[in-house]
Amino acid sequence: MSSATSPYDALLAEAAGRPFAAIVGWPVDHSRSPALHGFWLKQHGIDGHYGRLPVEPTRPALEQLAAFLRRTPNARGCNLTLPHKIDILPLLDRIDPAAARIGAVNTVVKRSDGTLDGYNSDGVGFLAALADGAPGWKIADGPAVVLGAGGAARAVVASLIEAGVPELRLLNRTQASAVALGVAFTPQDGRQIAIERWDDRDRVLEGANLLVNTTSLGMNGQPPLELELTKLPTTAAVDDIVYVPLETELLAAARARGNRCIDGLGMLLHQGRIGFEAWFGKKVAVSAALRHAVAADLGA
């Protein structure tokens, strides 16, 4: 007689009584988060574990996850990836205001009383990667152009508005999604989110100080991002949050004409810090060695 081991039992067996967290998704095999958190655990000599937990996209499965986190003494929390970032919200005890604004949670932290807090670290990760990748460059110096209006775009737009971007031009293939995002994130202080047509994407680069690609275009297995950079000032920073490959065609073209370029790995690494520090009680940094280790895990 054989009984299949549940993913929860498998995770508990791997953790072997140590404090642990995990990436939760469906599917979850592709996630690089175990390489990221594994690096920090080893670097700081912490006797903890970070694993993978496949959880089906149904309400009962998410309720089971929340109950597991609450009742398991060594469970410290989890990260969430597609498709759970929104559906987890009603199952948590508190939602951080930034995550509530973005409307999605990617980090769950269990408090000592067993309650669960939800955070979104994508925006923080995006801004930290920008600061790292373009030292001296300032968000406040001019308009930003954001391509895409999906899940990642919500965090990017919210954080750019929060960080004081003076004007934001937003474009998406499905314009209605860009309009909805513009309505949700236009601040009350007179700054504008201008919704532009996807077909005008070459033209709206004129005078921009930042270009961000948050679409999946240019990612391995996806169509290329067709964009003519001629009108983009060479002083602008170009940030492609796609991280497979690391050097997308957009970044290669921007780099060749002298723009400062930021790849998607920095955002991925920086977003992990909030969870790690809360779960394992140690401040961590994004170093060249960490970049190297996670890039190797990506096969980049």
Ligand SMILES: NC(=O)c1ccc[n+]([C@@H]2O[C@H](COP(=O)([O-])OP(=O)(O)OC[C@H]3O[C@@H](n4cnc5c(N)ncnc54)[C@H](OP(=O)(O)O)[C@@H]3O)[C@@H](O)[C@H]2O)c1
């Ligand atoms: N670096 C990081 O830490 C990080 C974090 C999160 C995400 N990402 C990356 O960001 C990308 C987007 O992720 P997401 O979660 O936001 O995905 P998502 O919610 O599915 O959004 C996908 C976006 O891409 C657009 N798109 C897809 N195919 C298109 C096409 N053929 N032509 C034009 N636009 C197209 C979609 O436009 P429509 O609305 O018209 O479909 C939408 O704006 C992925 O490559 C992901 O790996 C990176």
